[in-house]
Amino acid sequence: MLSIFKSKRPEDVKGIRSALLQFIKEQLQKVEGGEGANIKGLYLYLTCSEADRHLYESAVFAAEQDRFRDEEVQRIADDFDLSLPAAWVLEFIFEPAPAEAIVAPNIDAALFIATNKKQLTHKEFTAYIRVLNGIAEKDVYPIRSVKSKLNIGREKKVQTADGFYRENNIAFTNSSTDASNRSVSRQHAHIEWDAESAGFVLYADEGGIPPLNKTKVRDAEGDVTKIQTIEIGHQLKEGDQIMLGESAVLEFTLHQPENHQ
Numbered sequence: 088m089l090s091i092f093k094s095k096r097p098e099d100v101k102g103i104r105s106a107l108l109q110f111i112k113e114q115l116q117k118v119e120g121g122e123g124a125n126i127k128g129l130y131l132y133l134t135c136s137e138a139d140r141h142l143y144e145s146a147v148f149a150a151e152q153d154r155f156r157d158e159e160v161q162r163i164a165d166d167f168d169l170s171l172p173a174a175w176v177l178e179f180i181f182e183p184a185p186a187e188a189i190v191a192p193n194i195d196a197a198l199f200i201a202t203n204k205k206q207l208t209h210k211e212f213t214a215y216i217r218v219l220n221g222i223a224e225k226d227v228y229p230i231r232s233v234k235s236k237l238n239i240g241r242e243k244k245v246q247t248a249d250g251f252y253r254e255n256n257i258a259f260t261n262s263s264t265d266a267s268n269r270s271v272s273r274q275h276a277h278i279e280w281d282a283e284s285a286g287f288v289l290y291a292d293e294g295g296i297p298p299l300n301k302t303k304v305r306d307a308e309g310d311v312t313k314i315q316t317i318e319i320g321h322q323l324k325e326g327d328q329i330m331l332g333e334s335a336v337l338e339f340t341l342h343q344p345e346n347h348q
Contacts, residue, residue: 104146128176132184135195221267221335245273270332288320
């Protein structure tokens, strides 16, 4: 008899969004009353099948950066007077949840609330850089979420102005006749893993900023960001396209391309 009162498992976008927000609300309610200032970030693990992934992506407005955080979760935080810090983050992670996360009862999701006292144990994962235009040594480059720096440029090994050598991990070939390769600088850009934001960040190097060559990023929504200085990076998101020079293009993705084994 009691089973008729159990929540039905949501099967559409609206139902999934409602269930996610109810779950987040229940967890945030536990830190009600000003303790929200200690929250650094919410890590929402979406553990659905690949077949259902598009439903979960739509439920959290994955294509609209920060909308779910600013319009939905922030409203819940305001209702409970959580006083979240200005720099709090919300991350969607389509991977199995770590042991520290709280599993939702009736939806494929889990939540970890990172605070100043409690940090998420980082689980290493792989993203991919795919060459869309231009000729590089490989078509696809896996990149790991570890403390390292991956250089991007023309030629594998180049000598810098100070006489030392730099190795490009993502290397466009110098011998290619492809016009796209010609405007890729030997020291064009690099990617670093940022543990605090749990993301990959693209930086331009000396050869990839004006007045030399260009570095810019177009996101999945079509918005373009030009990188004008070596000091300020750009955090990469799913589907970002990176243009080096005039026409060499890379794509950042968390999904393993079909042609990469």
